Amino acid sequence: MTTISTFRDDALGNDDAVELSTKLQRGKVSARELTLAAIERLELANPTLNATACLQLERALDQALQLEARRAELTQFAGIPSFLKDNLDLQGLPTRHGSSGTSQIIKDQSSAFTEQLAGTGLVFLGKTRLPEFGLTATTEFSRDQPTRNPWSTQHTTGGSSGGSAAMVAAGVVPIAHANDGGGSIRIPASCCGLVGLKPSRGRTALNEMAQKLPINIVSDGVVTRTVRDTAATMAFLERQYKNPSLPPLGWLQNPPAKRLKIGYFTSKVTGGSAHPDCVDAVELTAKKCEALGHHVEPMAIPIQSQFADDFLLYWGMLAASLVHFGKLAVDRQFDSSRLEPLTYGLARHFRKNLLRFPFALNRLKRFTLDYKNVFSDYDVLLSPTLGMPPTLLGELNPRIEFEEVREKLIGFAAYTAAQNVAGAPGISLPMHQSAEGLPIGVHFSGPLGYEATLIELAIELEQAYPFQSLPVLRQAAA
Structure with a gap:
């Protein structure tokens, strides 16, 4: 396997965002040094990983210099280099949604969650790649090269936040934006050995496109290498926007005070069981929890x-x-003739089953109550994050006809959609590796609003069984 790691002895080192923030505030490192180190790592890794959609490096350096002038005021993640996923607007850059059908129109204002995340002080180097409109579980394209997994460049990063996951796993930045409409934070976190929390519906600022849907299935968050970075992010985001209908989080830093009742399963919703490596991951994690x-x-x-x-x-x-409505939903220059074959296949599937849709939608709306009732018996559920280890690139490519790839996609992304429909939180933790040495995540989930329980359990597991990152290399493999 070809591995791409940029961890080395520079300003970023092997530190997470919380540690880097502490060093910044104590004057041990500058925001400019961190940004320059991230740019150097980007130039080292990205020609192989193909993880970015567009960059704003000069603007990031200017922002870092402005922060240096106000070092005494630095708080939260001010000065930490990061990326935004290319399905939210960032003023001054286009938003392409991973699609050849979108335009290069420069956005004159940022999305609500972009503003919320920027409010933590992160310095965006640019935007990361995703598959077309996040409609699949691998960051691959029919007209372009795929985004590659830093653990093994022959394998998928997962999707749809694959570009962000690749940048964090490779060590280019410690934290990056991700969002999740069916597993798109948790799937790439599992494939790339990261921590990926999907927050509860409404925990963060609402996604503008998603809130127009019959069921808002999308939540915005981040992918990180440590639980404390995820916990800190949620605390800092809460300072920007707090939903009064959800229990507050604050900055969670300790294991849970009480012992939890955890139910675990490895069966897929479509029948059968997960890959043996994924089953092993759950069973070993269950023993660790016990x-x-x-x-x-x-x-x-x-x-x-x-x-x-x-x-x-x-x-x-x-x-x-x-x-059918891309010009209204996206922008007036939208060209539907350039959409991926998978997108057309999904659309055909909908048209063929149009009369079934009202009944399906009604069942999905009722599912929220069914999901909530599960937690009358358990505090937390444990399952695989994915039905199999990271697949080889090409196996789920969107150029493959929908009818052929459908069952593969369902079998791969078999465990994460329930929380999107229920609006509940879920977190993928890198607790295991496959026989090939590829990361395998396990998935913990809870009822709406119970991120605190998941984060505290994740803190406890990370402290007792430290997660493995990519090794420190002096240069990335060619």
Whole structure:
């Protein structure tokens, strides 16, 4: 396997964002030094990883210099280099959504969540790649080179936040924006050995496109290498915007005070079980939780098989909306003739099953209550994040006809969509590796608003069983 790692002895080192922020505030490193180190690492890694959509390096350096002049005022993540995923607007750059059908129109204002995340002080070097409109679980394209996994450049980063995950896993930046409409934070976190929390619906500023949907399935967040970076991000975001209908989080830094009742399963919603490596990951994690004093027991999968068909039909509705109403939904220069074959396939699936859609939508809306009821018996659910380890690039490519790739995609992204429909939080943790040495995440989930329980459990697991990152290399492999 070819590995791409940029961790080395420079201003960024091996530190996470919290540690770098502390060094910045104490004057041990400058924002400009961090930005320059990130740019050098980007130039080293990105020609192979192909993880960025567009860059603003001069603007980032200017912002870093402005922060240096106000070093005494630095708080939160001010001065930490990062990236924004290319499906939110950032003033001064286009938003392409990973699609050849979108335009190069420069945005004159930033999205609400972009402003919220920028309010933590992060310095955006640019925007990261995603598959077309985030409609698949791999960051691949029919007309362009794929985004490659730093752990093995022959394998997928997952999707749809694959570009962000690649940049964080390779060490270019310690933290990057991601969002999740069916697993798009958690899937690439699993593939790239990262921590990926999907927040509850409404925890962060609403995604402008998603809030127009019949069911808002999208949540914005970040991918990180440490749990404390995720915990700090949620605390800093909460200072920018706090939803009064959800329990406050604050900065969580300790394991849970009480022992939890954890139910675990490895069966897929479509039937059968996950890949043996993914099953091993869950069973070993269950034993680790038990060793920490939690009550852990196996359970039947708490989701009916109908859910998979209903969610796929909802996904098809999203694709059909782009095919038929892209000029209204995206921009007036939108060219639907340049959409990916997978997007057209999903749209055809929706049209063929149009009369079933109202019933599917009604079941999905009722699912929120069904999901909530599961937690009358358990505090937390544990499952694989994915149905198999990271796939080889090409196996899920969007040029493959939808009918051929459909079952592969459903089998791969088999565990994460329930939380999107229910609006509930879920977190993927890098607890295991495959026989090939590829990262495998496990997935913890809870009811709406219970991020604190998931983060505290993640803190405890990370402290007891430290996660493995890519090794320190003096230069990236060619």
